[in-house]
Amino acid sequence: MAFALAAVSSGRGHDFIRTALLDPLNALGETFRAKKPAWQEAEVERLFSLALTRQDSWSEPRIVSRAEALERVARWNSALDCDTWRGTSGGTDKAVCEAIARLAYEQGGVDFSAGLAVIAVASGVCEATAREAVRRVHSRGWLRVIETHTASTATRYRLLIPERFRAQSKQLTPKLPNPIDASTGMPHDIASEDDLGGDVARWNAIGKPAMLAWRALDDFTPQPVEAVAAALNISQTAARLRLLKLERHGLAVRRDRQWTRQHVDHELLAAELGTSGKREQQVQRLLAKRQARSTLRSLWSSAFRCFQEHVQKKGDESSAELPGWVEQSVPKRILSAWTERLRHRNHQSI
Numbered sequence: 001m002a003f004a005l006a007a008v009s010s011g012r013g014h015d016f017i018r019t020a021l022l023d024p025l026n027a028l029g030e031t032f033r034a035k036k037p038a039w040q041e042a043e044v045e046r047l048f049s050l051a052l053t054r055q056d057s058w059s060e061p062r063i064v065s066r067a068e069a070l071e072r073v074a075r076w077n078s079a080l081d082c083d084t085w086r087g088t089s090g091g092t093d094k095a096v097c098e099a100i101a102r103l104a105y106e107q108g109g110v111d112f113s114a115g116l117a118v119i120a121v122a123s124g125v126c127e128a129t130a131r132e133a134v135r136r137v138h139s140r141g142w143l144r145v146i147e148t149h150t151a152s153t154a155t156r157y158r159l160l161i162p163e164r165f166r167a168q169s170k171q172l173t174p175k176l177p178n179p180i181d182a183s184t185g186m187p188h189d190i191a192s193e194d195d196l197g198g199d200v201a202r203w204n205a206i207g208k209p210a211m212l213a214w215r216a217l218d219d220f221t222p223q224p225v226e227a228v229a230a231a232l233n234i235s236q237t238a239a240r241l242r243l244l245k246l247e248r249h250g251l252a253v254r255r256d257r258q259w260t261r262q263h264v265d266h267e268l269l270a271a272e273l274g275t276s277g278k279r280e281q282q283v284q285r286l287l288a289k290r291q292a293r294s295t296l297r298s299l300w301s302s303a304f305r306c307f308q309e310h311v312q313k314k315g316d317e318s319s320a321e322l323p324g325w326v327e328q329s330v331p332k333r334i335l336s337a338w339t340e341r342l343r344h345r346n347h348q349s350i
Helices: 002-009 014-022 027-033 037-058 066-082 087-107 116-123 127-139 163-169 208-216 225-232 236-248 266-273 278-314 324-329 332-349
Strands: 111-113 143-147 156-159 252-255 258-261
Touching (some): 002 014, 002 037, 066 087, 066 156, 087 111, 087 116, 087 156, 208 225, 208 236, 278 332
Antiparallel strands (some): 111 156, 143 156
């Protein structure tokens, strides 16, 4: 990546990067040369595009302190209320945005890294739904990808406030996101009632649109449907349906066409609706997946070291007899690539 950044900064293009990586004397291109031409072309395009994106980000104003960075995240979080989040997808998008704000605040700035699995846990949706929501949020101008994910790193994002909301957002009071564990997406305050990622707010329970309506209500001051609709920027019919759903589950009460927010134990309600413990199950699956990946990486590294030792002992790669567990764990095409890599290393050392 550093090589691609240097090339783009000096005004070079795709051809220069490709030629340099294909040069047998360039150790940086060792892995690159072992791949197929189609992969090489895709990798050159990825490196060039990523270098351009990184170079563009350098020209933006720098944040001079951590306090300023956190204040910008809090301002971004409050600016979300300027937009309209209609329907089921809108509720999901708002939940994902709030999860993103919490992750960014935990990492200390508008630039942050997060995997889809972590975003999914934090927002209370499955990974596929989180992927689609992030795509929609990106298209609406709230988010920018500054580095795509790799086998060992998560996607890196930057928080943005769309141009149409910037003037309005400056008049809002910055809203601090609730604390969260950035490694798993699990909030520190699990009992928080207004968390759109909570078990009770899942689509097969209360749902995120209804929870947004619950937030718009007040504990003491009754509000008409028109006020809730205006607060959420949705139709009165949609607001009424959400309020009726809240009423069925004891989260709102209606008197003389005025609605007041009610409080019940969200964990008990989630258990009643069959969604209790869903987020914790997601976390356990995430941790198990990470452990499996770690084990696989360790196995892969051990296989390569074993392969390298056999090659060095035999002196001839083609005659090296590998242990059965290496041949069973590593595909033949990878063994061929390793053979080529070691042959090239030996050639360079002569």
